[in-house]
Amino acid sequence: MLEARNLWKRYGDKVVLEQINLKVKEGEFITLVGASGCGKSTFLKMLLGTETLSSGELLLDGQPIPAEPGADRGIVFQQYSVFPHMTVLQNVMAAKGFQRPGLTGWLFGAAKRQARDEAMVMLREVGLENAHSLYPAELSGGMRQRLAIAQALLGKPRILLLDEPFGALDPGIRADMHELVLRLWREHQLTVFMVTHDLKEGFYLGTRLWVFDKTRHDPQAPHAYGASITYDLAVGNTDHRTFEKIDQSVTLTEKETDKLYEIN
Amino acid sequence: MKRLINQTPTPGLRLALGILPFVLLLLVYLLASDARLAENPNDKLLPSFSQIGDAIQRMAFEPNRRTGEYQLWADTASSLTRLGLGVLLAASLGLILGLSTGALPMVSALTSPLLTVVSLIPPLAILPILFIVFGLGEPAKVALIALGITPFIARDLQRRTLEIPMEQLVKAQTLGANTSQIICRVLLPQLLPRLIDSVRLSLGAGWLFLIAAEAIAATDGLGYRIFLVRRYMSMDVILPYVAWITLLAFMIDAALAGLSRRLFPWQNKGGH
Known part of the structure; x- marks a missing residue:
């Protein structure tokens, strides 16, 4: 139902996302993980319609995703979601x-x-x-x-977008919420995209995991390269070593970004 | 001994401290008034409380010999009508302007620069224009109050509209809401308590414009009366009138605060 073809997102000279290619079938539960500032939230906002892409295509049922939020894509933010x-x-x-x-x-x-x-x-x-x-x-x-x-x-909605919905909750309550979301996903036959900071949450919850990470680094020009999807896993049958590896790489990128903010 | 910044008064002490300045002021006035009157019983500058009491009796509880009106109440009614109409007009205009410029970028682009310029015009400077356009009657005074505080309310509400989290607007859109539904059900209800706040803040300016307009061209009203009796140095009338205006302002403010709490219970529940 959803397809991205060579999708790029730039803010001026800064590349946020590059070369995103993917296909999503109806009913998948996809979790998006990655370091902060790696573009996973930007990607979710493109699905939502509050961010536009710079080049490439993002298609929903073969049509470009509308450039404003609509009733087919529901959203839950980390906060301020209710009236x-x-x-x-x-x-x-x-x-x-x-x-x-x-x-x-x-x-x-x-x-x-x-x-x-x-x-x-x-x-x-x-x-x-x-x-x-x-x-x-x-x-x-x-x-x-x-x-x-x-x-x-x-x-x-056909698609439910979750932007770090449980980031501000206690661990015990978070477990309850996981059960709730999984149950509703099955009952309402939704396609879910969920951005999370918590890699474990990503492994446990979804049917598919995307890791957003930079594959290329230029220390002289830190914004020259954007992130792309470095892992696209069917979750449930991944071994522990992969988890460690992703955990390490995401943490590394996070440290790089932190250093960058300190310098700036 | 605790540091001064950590010392808080008990409720009783707080009350006593709050009353103290009033008592002191009163005492100072009494002593000064007595001293002056002892020297010259016809002194008008600091009338005694009995003289002020006579004036209140005369203005509020005895009909005027010429017009048959109870002066204080007639003045109060005219002034409050002018203030009420002016503020009502300003609140409606301000709400419409603030909401539309805050919610619709196109309208904002069209009207925000004009609003900014208009808000910089000192309202009293255009009072003569209002008198020329509307004549010396009621409309000019109401227009002065409205013109004086509309820009403040409009800009305050525009800022308040922009402060409403983007997430709520996006959420409403994902539920299928169109622009007018979002304005009616998401923005407007959240702006109404802020409109009351805004009106409370602008009432001070409202009184200022009211009294200024009445001082210049009127035949009744609280401001008119004060400026009229000034010619005879009637401090015994001016002082109770000023106290009465202060009390009115306090009561209107308290009434609006109570109204806001009562109409919009959601804003005081819990913390965000």
């Missing part, structure tokens, strides 16, 4: 209101009752039915992310 002025239930119901054409996105009468029922079913599915009248500021970080996921799913 602070709506209760939990209103947040999820808003997804139904936004699906219908109209000036205000408010629902009335039968449409409102139906949206309410659907929203409650979705809240039950993510375990938030008892919190439906609370405001996001009253929720814990994990509950807020559950809400963001419920909201995104009620929009019935």
Whole structure:
């Protein structure tokens, strides 16, 4: 369903991504890992439609990906994903209101009752039915992310994009969230792209793992080369040595980038 | 002994400390007033409390011999009507301008430079123009208040709109929302409490413009009265009027703060 052909992303002279070629089938669960600043988030934003590519092609069902966010691609950010002025239930119901054409996105009468029922079913599915009248500021970080996921799913997207969704959560809660995401992915037959900092999370969660890393380094001109996908693995049957190797290379790149920031 | 920066007053002490300056001011006034009146019983500069009380009785609770109106209340009604209309106009205009320039880059490109220039014009400098255009009646005074604070509210709300995290706008789009739905359901509700904040901050300027306009051309109003009795050095009227204006300003501010808390419960729940 998704295809990238010789995709490049540059900011002025700085190359972020180079020579990305890939094909993704419907229903895959892909995790994107890599050092900070390696372009994995940039790639996710291109899928989302908030970043444009510099050259090459990024095709969804053979058509270029639209240059603005749309209902076929849902998103959960690390934070600020939910609307602070709506209760939990209103947040999820808003997804139904936004699906219908109209000036205000408010629902009335039968449409409102139906949206309410659907929203409650979705809240039950993510375990938030008892919190439906609370405001996001009253929720814990994990509950807020559950809400963001419920909201995104009620929009019935084909693709779900997750931008370090569990980065700010405690390890125990993170494990719960992993189970939830895996279950929803299977039940709703989604194609998932998830950016994560945590290599273990990437190995454990997905069906496929992409490692974004620089293959070429020029110490004199650190921005001359961009990152590309150095590993494209079907996860589940990878041995420990590969994990170590990727872990090492990503850490190395991270150190290089850190040094760079110190110098600048 | 703790460092001074770590010493905090207990609630009782805090209250006592807060009241102390008021008591001291009052005491100083009393002593000075007594001293002056002892020397010259006809002195008008620092009237005694009984003289001020007489003036309040005369202005607020006895009908004016010529017009039959209760002066203080009639003045209050005219002034509050002007202030209310001006602020209402400014709030509506400011909300529309701030929201549209904050949400729509095209509108921002069109109007932001103009808004910046207009906000730099001292409103009192164009008061004569307003009098020429609108005449000396009510519209000129309302227009002065509106013109004076609209740019502030508009620019404040524009900044507030831009502060709303991009993530929320992207999220709404991924749920299928169009531009007007995003404005109505994501931006506008989050801006309303900020509009109230903005109005609270601009009310000080609103009073300034109101009193200035009334001082120059009016036949009633709190500002008009103060400037009128100044000719007779009637400090016994001016002082209670100033206190009354201060009290009104305080009550309006408190009412708006209460309204904001009541209408938008989501903003004070928990911490972000």
